């Protein structure tokens with residue numbers, strides 16, 4: 001049975017309907033007009049316990065609005081959400097005990113309190129036992145190194161420390177369902193790596209269910225198994241990440257460094273079964289081929305035999321390319 005189920009979930013916002021410029025603003029002051037804007041448009045989403053789902057899309061696609069609907073912060077305009085059988089907006093307090101939420105752009109730490117005091121307040125609010133609290137703090141400390149800044153006031157923390165402390169706050173009551181909205185935004189590579197490993201461990205070892213939004217595709221590949229792509233409020237793709245790759249990554253490429261400047265036009269005439277593109281340097285050129293039609297060995301044999309390159313490397317399109325094309329509407333399910 002799914003832990004989370006959304007059916008035909010929609011959210012419309014009322015927006016001022018005004019002409020641009022100063023005149024438009026003045027006219028709007030005299031005669032206010034509004035129009036509806038659909039941020040989330042009839043989405044269906046079902047998540048099973050223990051799944052780690054990436055929820056991605058371009059800016060303004062409706063990701064944060066969806067997370068707010070799923071966590072009960074916003075009331076749907078249409079459709080239903082059930083999390084562990086509850087309507088999160090109606091049963092907000094009961095729901096809060098079973099979910100953890102982190103909005104990377106905001107903090108739930110009390111700004112003028114030491115981190116430790118914020119965690120203790122949350123312990124009391126959630127009714128976490130002393131033994132469970134101690135065990136969880138020890139574990140978070142081991143994985144996130146909280147110890148060093150537990151006594152520090154929240155407002156004095158660096159962004160990376162703040163995010164680690166916020167993650168501990170979101171998880172102190174051991175929630176079954178966790179929503180993370182941009183958890184690695186603005187962090188440096190080493191903190192990102194650490195957070196990703198922590199989240200992967202949460203899914204693998206604790207069986208926690210995760211829904212994660214991020215613009216950083218490394219977060220997605222390292223933490224999640226399934227990807228849901230949203231664009232203009234509608235779901236454009238929903239499936240396993242490996243399937244997305246297998247389905248859309250159908251080409252590979254050989255990057256060649258030739259002894260002299262590459263003539264792309266002449267190469268395209270000589271080897272018409274490959275697609276040729278110029279590289280950054282004049283002597284660099286890339287031949288892209290369909291992996292279902294040719295083996296890499298065949299392509300290498302063909303090209304190295306006839307072109308005698310000085311150097312070569314192999315590459316395949318990244319998940320980033322695939323998602324960029326999905327955002328651009330070039331690919332369908």
Ligand SMILES: Nc1ncnc2c1ncn2[C@@H]1O[C@H](COP(=O)(O)OP(=O)(O)OP(=O)(O)O)[C@@H](O)[C@H]1O
Pocket residue numbers: 013014015037039057058059060061062063064065066
């Ligand atoms: N309270 C609101 N009132 C009016 N419009 C809103 C409100 N909240 C969000 N929107 C609009 O809804 C659309 C979706 O916003 P949302 O924040 O969900 O996007 P997002 O996918 O999270 O974007 P980003 O990646 O930039 O954070 C945007 O056009 C936004 O301006």
